[in-house]
Amino acid sequence: MMAAPMAQDTYWGSFEEISKYNVSLNYAEKMWLAWYTYMQNDILATGIMSFVMHEVVYFGRSLPWIIVDMIPWFRRYKIQQDKIPTAYEQWYCAALVLFSHFTVELPQIWLFHPLCQFFGLSTSVPFPSLYTMAWQIAVFFVLEDTWHYWVHRAMHWGPLYKNIHKIHHHYSAPFGLAAEYASPIEVLVLGLGTVGCPIAFCAVYGNLHILTMYAWIVLRLFQAIDAHSGYEFPWSLHHFLPFWAGAEHHDVHHEKFIGNYSSSFRWWDYVLDTEAGEEASKRRRERKLAAAKAKKVQ
Numbered sequence: 001m002m003a004a005p006m007a008q009d010t011y012w013g014s015f016e017e018i019s020k021y022n023v024s025l026n027y028a029e030k031m032w033l034a035w036y037t038y039m040q041n042d043i044l045a046t047g048i049m050s051f052v053m054h055e056v057v058y059f060g061r062s063l064p065w066i067i068v069d070m071i072p073w074f075r076r077y078k079i080q081q082d083k084i085p086t087a088y089e090q091w092y093c094a095a096l097v098l099f100s101h102f103t104v105e106l107p108q109i110w111l112f113h114p115l116c117q118f119f120g121l122s123t124s125v126p127f128p129s130l131y132t133m134a135w136q137i138a139v140f141f142v143l144e145d146t147w148h149y150w151v152h153r154a155m156h157w158g159p160l161y162k163n164i165h166k167i168h169h170h171y172s173a174p175f176g177l178a179a180e181y182a183s184p185i186e187v188l189v190l191g192l193g194t195v196g197c198p199i200a201f202c203a204v205y206g207n208l209h210i211l212t213m214y215a216w217i218v219l220r221l222f223q224a225i226d227a228h229s230g231y232e233f234p235w236s237l238h239h240f241l242p243f244w245a246g247a248e249h250h251d252v253h254h255e256k257f258i259g260n261y262s263s264s265f266r267w268w269d270y271v272l273d274t275e276a277g278e279e280a281s282k283r284r285r286e287r288k289l290a291a292a293k294a295k296k297v298q
């Protein structure tokens with residue numbers, strides 16, 4: 001049992017007070033508890049933490065890609081080699097994404113804590129074990145990828161494409177920052193997969209810590225930004241995990257506009273024959289030819 005936390009005037013005052021009575025907690029857990037104790041308002045505490053985390057991770061992860069774009073040596077790994085984003089394009093994209101974070105995302109983020117509470121997500125300490133976090137995050141990756149595949153595929157249907165998804169396809173050669181360059185409606189509907197899948201999971205399974213949710217969202221942001229980076233390296237993850245999608249998968253989607261609809265994995269596009277790119281077309285052609293031959297033989 002934890003001793004009742006006492007709020008102090010400063011964050012580190014709360015931290016010290018908590019450290020006195022909760023010796024069994026680790027440093028991160030004490031910091032977490034001190035934050036909620038110091039804030040004295042869970043909605044605000046979760047809201048600020050979520051917003052700051054999103055900004056730090058989004059722009060922090062995009063920055064290395066901006067630097068990579070500035071170094072000519074990396075061109076050899078660029079998928080669409082002749083399409084390097086200009087500084088102006090990057091600034092414009094960053095400004096628009098930032099604008100939508102403040103106008104569209106920020107008001108919604110206040111719903112996050114009540115929503116979590118309603119569905120029973122935990123914000124208490126100690127944290128769940130790494131093992132629990134890992135398998136739950138793996139489940140979220142699979143669920144979100146499924147959601148993303150179907151919603152994204154639907155977004156390519158004429159009216160939805162014209163009115164919503166076209167904005168995201170503004171860049172036919174994407175770069176890291178372009179991951180969230182999209183209509184607010186699209187961000188909301190696709191974001192529902194990222195936030196809704198863990199919440200639905202918690203409603204069914206009955207046990208999920210908000211820290212696991214955060215770790216998942218951080219990894220999902222990494223996935224989205226890297227998938228838009230425009231770079232394919234010999235050390236890219238899909239060379240080791242063949243079902244991982246990565247930049248090679250999503251870059252073709254931006255270039256060709258059709259196919260490769262899923263986010264993290266390749267299986268949906270593979271099974272439902274919606275893969276994009278030269279190799280997939282070749283396979284399709286060969287299959288057709290074989291089918292025609294088989295018909296003739298009959």
Ligand SMILES: [Zn+2]
Pocket residue numbers: 152156165169253
């Ligand atoms: Zn698309």
Ligand SMILES: [Zn+2]
Pocket residue numbers: 168174179228250254
């Ligand atoms: Zn995209």
